[in-house]
Amino acid sequence: MDYDFKVRTSVERTKVEDLFEYEGRKIGRGTYGHVYKAKRKETFATSDINKLISADQKEYALKQIEGTGLSMSACREIALLRELKHPNVINLQRVFLSHTDRKVWLLFDYAEHDLWHIIKFHRAAKANKKAVYTPKAMVKSLLYQILDGIHYLHSNWILHRDLKPANILVMGEGIERGRVKIADMGFARLFNSPLKPLADLDPVVVTFWYRAPELLLGARHYTKAIDIWAIGCIFAELLTSEPIFHCRQEDIKTSNPYHHDQLDRIFNVMGFPHDKDWEDIKKMPEHPTLLKDFKRNNYQTCSLMKYMDRYKIKADTKAFHLLSKLLMMDPTKRFTSEAAMADPYFQEDPLPTSDVFAGCPIPYPKREFLSDEEQDDKSDSSKQQQQQQQQQQQHASQSGSSNHSHGHHPQHPVQQNNMQGGMHPNYSNHPGHPQQQSHPQQNNSFNQRF
Amino acid sequence: MAGNFWQSSHCQQWLLDPSDLVRERQVDFAVVTEEDYQKLFIFFSNFIQVLGEHLKLKQQVIATATVYFKRFYARNSLKCIDPLLLAPTCILLASKVEEFGVISNNRLITTCQSVVKSKFSYAYPQEFPYRANHILECEFYLLENMDCCLVVYQPYRPLVQFVQDIGQEDLLGLSWKIVNDSLRTDISLLYPPYQIALAAMQMACVVLQKDGKNWFAEIAVDTDKIQEITRQILALYDLYKTYDEKKEIQGLLAKMPKPKSQPSRPPSSAQSQDGIQGTNDQSMGVNN
Ligand SMILES: Nc1ncnc2c1ncn2[C@@H]1O[C@H](COP(=O)(O)OP(=O)(O)OP(=O)(O)O)[C@@H](O)[C@H]1O
Ligand SMILES: [Mg+2]
Numbered sequence: 079m080d081y082d083f084k085v086r087t088s089v090e091r092t093k094v095e096d097l098f099e100y101e102g103r104k105i106g107r108g109t110y111g112h113v114y115k116a117k118r119k120e121t122f123a124t125s126d127i128n129k130l131i132s133a134d135q136k137e138y139a140l141k142q143i144e145g146t147g148l149s150m151s152a153c154r155e156i157a158l159l160r161e162l163k164h165p166n167v168i169n170l171q172r173v174f175l176s177h178t179d180r181k182v183w184l185l186f187d188y189a190e191h192d193l194w195h196i197i198k199f200h201r202a203a204k205a206n207k208k209a210v211y212t213p214k215a216m217v218k219s220l221l222y223q224i225l226d227g228i229h230y231l232h233s234n235w236i237l238h239r240d241l242k243p244a245n246i247l248v249m250g251e252g253i254e255r256g257r258v259k260i261a262d263m264g265f266a267r268l269f270n271s272p273l274k275p276l277a278d279l280d281p282v283v284v285t286f287w288y289r290a291p292e293l294l295l296g297a298r299h300y301t302k303a304i305d306i307w308a309i310g311c312i313f314a315e316l317l318t319s320e321p322i323f324h325c326r327q328e329d330i331k332t333s334n335p336y337h338h339d340q341l342d343r344i345f346n347v348m349g350f351p352h353d354k355d356w357e358d359i360k361k362m363p364e365h366p367t368l369l370k371d372f373k374r375n376n377y378q379t380c381s382l383m384k385y386m387d388r389y390k391i392k393a394d395t396k397a398f399h400l401l402s403k404l405l406m407m408d409p410t411k412r413f414t415s416e417a418a419m420a421d422p423y424f425q426e427d428p429l430p431t432s433d434v435f436a437g438c439p440i441p442y443p444k445r446e447f448l449s450d451e452e453q454d455d456k457s458d459s460s461k462q463q464q465q466q467q468q469q470q471q472q473h474a475s476q477s478g479s480s481n482h483s484h485g486h487h488p489q490h491p492v493q494q495n496n497m498q499g500g501m502h503p504n505y506s507n508h509p510g511h512p513q514q515q516s517h518p519q520q521n522n523s524f525n526q527r528f
Numbered sequence: 529m530a531g532n533f534w535q536s537s538h539c540q541q542w543l544l545d546p547s548d549l550v551r552e553r554q555v556d557f558a559v560v561t562e563e564d565y566q567k568l569f570i571f572f573s574n575f576i577q578v579l580g581e582h583l584k585l586k587q588q589v590i591a592t593a594t595v596y597f598k599r600f601y602a603r604n605s606l607k608c609i610d611p612l613l614l615a616p617t618c619i620l621l622a623s624k625v626e627e628f629g630v631i632s633n634n635r636l637i638t639t640c641q642s643v644v645k646s647k648f649s650y651a652y653p654q655e656f657p658y659r660a661n662h663i664l665e666c667e668f669y670l671l672e673n674m675d676c677c678l679v680v681y682q683p684y685r686p687l688v689q690f691v692q693d694i695g696q697e698d699l700l701g702l703s704w705k706i707v708n709d710s711l712r713t714d715i716s717l718l719y720p721p722y723q724i725a726l727a728a729m730q731m732a733c734v735v736l737q738k739d740g741k742n743w744f745a746e747i748a749v750d751t752d753k754i755q756e757i758t759r760q761i762l763a764l765y766d767l768y769k770t771y772d773e774k775k776e777i778q779g780l781l782a783k784m785p786k787p788k789s790q791p792s793r794p795p796s797s798a799q800s801q802d803g804i805q806g807t808n809d810q811s812m813g814v815n816n
Contacts, residue, residue: 079666080787083608087669147664148671153624156671157678161536173676175668234532 094174094183100140105445110151115188115445116140137188138171146180155184155263158236165254166227168247168261189259190250191442193220193243193312199442200319215428215436217316218397220248222419222430223258224309229415231260232302238263239300241308242288243315248434250444256433286340287311287323291351292409294344296335296363303409306418310404317397318389322347336364338371347385348407350377356408396423533720537677544602544717555605559785566767568784570712571651571777572597572611577711578647579619582639583631587708592680593622594711599674602717607785609666613658616640617666625678633660651777683707687725694729694743703732706761713760719753727757 094100098116106113116138143152159170174183224246231238238245238260245262249255290307293300314322325343350372351359359365382402383393391398400423406412413421424430533539556565573594580590596618600609616636623631637660644656671678687707691700706728710716715724726749733740 079610079613079662079669079789080608081789081791083604083787085791087672091672148621148624148667150624150630153621153678156676157625160676161532161679163535173671175672177665177668180664180668 088177091177092174094140094176094185098138098140098185102447104448105139107448111141111143114140114142115447116185139186139188141184141186143182143184148182152182156182158263159184162231162234162236162263164227164230166223166258166260167230168259168263186261187249187254187259189247189261190444191248191440192261193246193248193316195445196248196442197243197315197319204319214397215431216434217313218424218428219256219430219432219434219436220246220258220316221309221313222424223432223434224260224312225415225419227258227260228305228309229419232305232415236263237300237302238305238308241305241312243312246312250440256431256435256440258434286337287321287325289337289340290409291341291344291407292362293335294337294341295359295365295368297409298363301409302414303412306404306412306415307409309415309418310401310412313401313404314386317386317391317401320389322385334364336367341368341372345372345377346380348382348405349380350374351407356411358408358410396421396426399423533681533722536679536681537675538679538681539720541675541677542599542680542717543720546714546718549602549714549717552602552604555607556785560780560783563767564780564783566713567771567773567776568606568611568780569598569601570764571773571780572615573712575612575643575648576615576619577708579616579639579643582643583619583623583635585619585623586626588682588684589622589626590619591682591684591708591711591716592626593618595680595716596622596670596674598714598717599677600670603673605785607787609669610787611784612652612656613662613666614670616658617663617670620663621667621670621678633663636660636663650774651781681721683710683721683725683728686722687728690725690729694740696738696740699729699732699736699738699740702735703728706731709764710757710761713764715757715760719757723750723753724757727754727761730754731758731761 097119099119100114100116103115104112105115117135118138143149143155156170156173159168163169168186168189170184170186172185174185176183228238228241240262241260245260247259247261249257249259288308288311290297290304293304311322323340323343325340353359359368362368382405383398386398386401387393391401400413400418400421403413403421404418428436553562553565560568576594576597577590580587580593593615597611597614600614600618601611620631620636623629637656637658640658641656644652684704684707687703688700691697691703703725707724710724710728726744726747730740730744732738
């Protein structure tokens with residue numbers, strides 16, 4: 079590499095720390111990065127050093143991607159976000175590459191709220207016997223905008239694959255007040271004629287609570303229907319303030335997608351599917367295990383209707399009807415985002431609004447900064463989390479740093495407890511088995527001399 | 529990202545004008561002729577192709593890597609980064625973006641070494657000189673210079689659709705190969721992929737003596753552009769009639785502008801000179 083070229087580019091390059099103030103302002107730590115609430119530093123104009131340009135007061139979210147270099151998920155996040163433009167999908171403003179420490183930074187618009195915090199707020203309120211459920215109109219507006227964003231992604235042949243309340247952001251005060259922003263596209267991938275089976279590639283997929291039954295039964299290919307299931311789960315959670323398929327997470331020990339307790343939980347809510355409801359269930363890789371482990375009779379009395387009735391959502395409401403279409407056990411019968419958006423639920427009063435708070439004061443607290451002690455907490459759970467994060471980091475960025483052995487994947491998934499509290503679902507992390515495929519005929523040239 | 533080409537970074541930022549290319553290449557054209565330059569790019573496109581095949585990558589990934597390679601040199605002189613280093617870097621980045629699964633650094637380097645030895649020793653008698661850390665460093669520069677535009681649309685998908693639409697499936701093989709050949713030209717920097725697919729298909733019709741006239745007449749398409757593409761591909765085939773790469777390439781590589789690991793002028797003056805051209809955002813980096 080040319081010396082002058084390096085010098086020139088390093089002079090021209092804008093450094094994230096020169097442009098943004100973010101130290102001590104960490105607001106989130108996900109599996110794949112640290113997120114800071116950032117604002118612009120005051121900068122000098124080159125032409126007139128004495129003239130201060132007053133920094134724009136807008137707030138940003140600055141995400142430092144875990145690990146060093148360009149991991150595959152970082153590449154994909156950058157590649158996709160660079161192309162996406164929709165009001166309900168988080169907007170990537172800029173990428174900073176820090177050559178010295180090989181860190182990658184992504185700059186987003188700042189969203190003050192997210193559904194994880196919003197639901198948590200309502201849950202707490204419910205526990206204190208205060209204002210009970212999340213406002214009905216807000217739930218409808220939220221769902222509509224989530225569907226709108228996902229419809230955009232799906233019509234561009236992109237799957238999200240990690241939909242859960244924490245990844246649905248909502249804008250606070252400002253011109254985009256109360257607008258949903260779907261975030262965290264690290265897992266999102268193009269799925270138009272995937273070059274290899276997706277299950278081989280990225281072993282960590284949708285959080286268990288939001289995982290569609292076909293995934294738990296070993297489906298090898300992801301579909302739009304998997305995202306729709308997760309949206310159904312989020313819808314139910316908004317209506318009741320409880321994760322509908324809440325499940326203990328302690329015994330996630332296996333690299334197998336099959337997860338007995340999570341399936342048990344789903345059947346306890348939904349009932350055990352009849353063959354006529356889901357004909358292809360017999361074709362699922364884990365169907366034999368299912369037959370061995372489960373008895374239909376144990377779930378005879380269970381149904382979504384009964385479950386929702388406990389939360390005063392009656393079976394004859396449009397909300398319930400739509401929910402049941404999103405939570406179809408058979409993926410082929412599940413609604414598409416398009417069908418869901420056309421549902422009568424959205425034509426009935428109150429109509430969805432572009433500000434999900436509909437102009438009302440926002441009761442939810444602002445994001446708090448995480449203190450450094452909190453991050454270095456010595457509790458077991460946080461240690462486990464760190465351990466897992468290191469493993470995932472190793473997995474995700476194996477091409478990004480040169481000093482660890484390649485081809486090594488973590489063999490044992492470690493439970494992850496999110497430090498924010500017990501509601502955060504866990505991941506299991508298991509090794510993928512990339513199988514190289516060759517496509518020899520495709521590379522030929524017409525002119526034989528090439 | 530199918531179906532969204534018109535809003536893509538590819539369409540909006542990376543369909544260049546031929547005059548852009550000529551302007552950016554003036555520095556290199558002072559050292560090598562335009563024809564030499566083209567021959568060098570044919571050589572490195574082949575290198576990327578062979579490297580990709582040895583890594584068992586799909587043609588789509590190889591094509592994307594080749595476009596990355598061209599994009600970098602559409603904005604930079606050959607002397608900025610040795611193309612022998614940039615080529616495997618493009619392969620690495622494209623394989624991550626096109627979700628082929630990560631190629632380990634070791635495997636990439638070993639494959640480069642063995643490919644250089646077994647297939648390209650006529651050009652590079654010495655060993656492949658780079659290590660993983662060179663490639664990883666280079667990857668940041670590549671991404672930065674492409675302005676983080678990683679999704680590249682290729683002619684293959686539209687080609688398959690057109691061939692189905694015209695109802696002559698036996699056109700696919702030949703037109704696919706012509707599209708592969710077009711990667712040795714600047715075409716992928718200049719024309720949208722659907723036009724490249726149409727040109728390749730039309731050429732295949734001529735070679736195979738198929739009648740596609742009605743179909744081509746029906747679809748509303750800029751025939752001038754298709755002709756331009758066809759002309760450039762034919763020019764490539766013409767060039768190959770008289771060009772013996774095995775004989776000439778060492779001379780060309782020797783002439784090629786090369787990176788210097790030492791400053792060509794004192795770094796302090798280089799810094800302040802270049803810094804002045806920066807915009808407001810960049811002023812903080814100067815620090816003088
Ligand atoms: N644009 C934003 N505005 C405000 N907060 C954000 C923004 N993006 C992310 N966050 C916060 O940071 C957290 C982590 O971000 P993100 O989900 O992108 O990272 P992640 O590592 O992929 O997390 P995970 O995989 O655990 O969901 C989010 O849950 C959210 O609380
Ligand atoms: Mg997240």
